[in-house]
Amino acid sequence: MNDFSMYVPNVHFEQIPIRNLVSNQEYQRNLSRSHIVRAAASFNLYQINPVKVSRRDGINYVFNGQHTIEIVALTSDSRETPVWCMVYDDLSYEHEADIFANQMKFVKPLNPYEVFMANIEAGNDDQLIIRDLVESYGLSIGTKKGHGVICAVSTLEFIYKKCGFHGLSRVLRLIIGAWEGDLNSFSGNILNAITRLIIVFEDTLNDEVFKEKLGAVSVKQLVRTAKERRPGSMGVAEAMVLEYNGKKKSNSNRLYINKLYSREHAIFKTLNAPDDMLNDEAESFEDANEEDME
Numbered sequence: 201m202n203d204f205s206m207y208v209p210n211v212h213f214e215q216i217p218i219r220n221l222v223s224n225q226e227y228q229r230n231l232s233r234s235h236i237v238r239a240a241a242s243f244n245l246y247q248i249n250p251v252k253v254s255r256r257d258g259i260n261y262v263f264n265g266q267h268t269i270e271i272v273a274l275t276s277d278s279r280e281t282p283v284w285c286m287v288y289d290d291l292s293y294e295h296e297a298d299i300f301a302n303q304m305k306f307v308k309p310l311n312p313y314e315v316f317m318a319n320i321e322a323g324n325d326d327q328l329i330i331r332d333l334v335e336s337y338g339l340s341i342g343t344k345k346g347h348g349v350i351c352a353v354s355t356l357e358f359i360y361k362k363c364g365f366h367g368l369s370r371v372l373r374l375i376i377g378a379w380e381g382d383l384n385s386f387s388g389n390i391l392n393a394i395t396r397l398i399i400v401f402e403d404t405l406n407d408e409v410f411k412e413k414l415g416a417v418s419v420k421q422l423v424r425t426a427k428e429r430r431p432g433s434m435g436v437a438e439a440m441v442l443e444y445n446g447k448k449k450s451n452s453n454r455l456y457i458n459k460l461y462s463r464e465h466a467i468f469k470t471l472n473a474p475d476d477m478l479n480d481e482a483e484s485f486e487d488a489n490e491e492d493m494e
Contacts, residue, residue, distance in 0.1 A: 215282040223266035227297035240274040250284045254291040263296040312354040348381040352388035377411035384419040392433035
């Protein structure tokens with residue numbers, strides 16, 4: 201007869217009031233108040249995982265879930281609120297620290313595409329609208345770069361959230377009009393750069409001029425120019441403005457490149473853009489898997 205005990209942790213489950221839980225031990229990271237507030241604002245009972253607790257000398261030490269208990273406490277406005285805890289009675293302090301340090305070592309996180317498709321299966325409106333909008337242009341959302349395929353899923357969601365349906369539609373329309381679905385034209389940096397332009401310049405940006413001027417330059421050449429100026433989507437935005445303006449200083453449709461900077465901080469702060477978006481690292485999954493454009 202098989203002994204399966206070695207595969208089943210020796211734990212029991214209890215509902216323990218938050219006031220009776222102790223966290224912030226030396227091996228743990230500091231609590232992030234901004235994360236707690238942000239998560240509490242979109243609190244979902246079904247997203248709460250059991251808190252892992254080590255009971256030593258009659259004290260309940262939280263070694264996984266310290267942010268969870270603070271989110272519940274903030275949402276319920278009480279530290280009397282109980283949370284489900286997975287209680288270990290046989291751990292030393294050193295064993296707790298080891299579990300904390302290595303608990304994510306073999307966990308495979310979901311990538312943005314997998315999260316997006318799960319939201320599609322759940323029938324969530326935002327992702328369904330984004331998918332339908334993308335497909336209305338004859339494009340698709342995928343994980344492998346190709347003609348008319350958008351891999352920068354998290355960037356699509358960010359643009360839709362902050363600029364709305366019509367803003368995202370305009371971004372896609374400009375890309376298609378300029379480069380006709382070129383497999384390099386839907387990178388996160390290109391999408392972000394055009395988003396910056398339409399936010400900063402609004403109706404001053406003439407869509408037909410953009411398509412004509414930028415369509416005369418390959419995406420590869422545009423990216424080469426961008427890299428000579430500065431990294432990320434801001435470099436691409438600068439390169440786009442240069443191509444849009446052309447060499448004639450008397451161009452009546454001229455865009456002023458310094459305007460990208462005079463309003464950028466206020467605009468993207470207002471949009472609550474995450475830090476990784478401001479640093480042009482938002483497409484960590486999708487662009488990491490893309491071949492180099494050059």
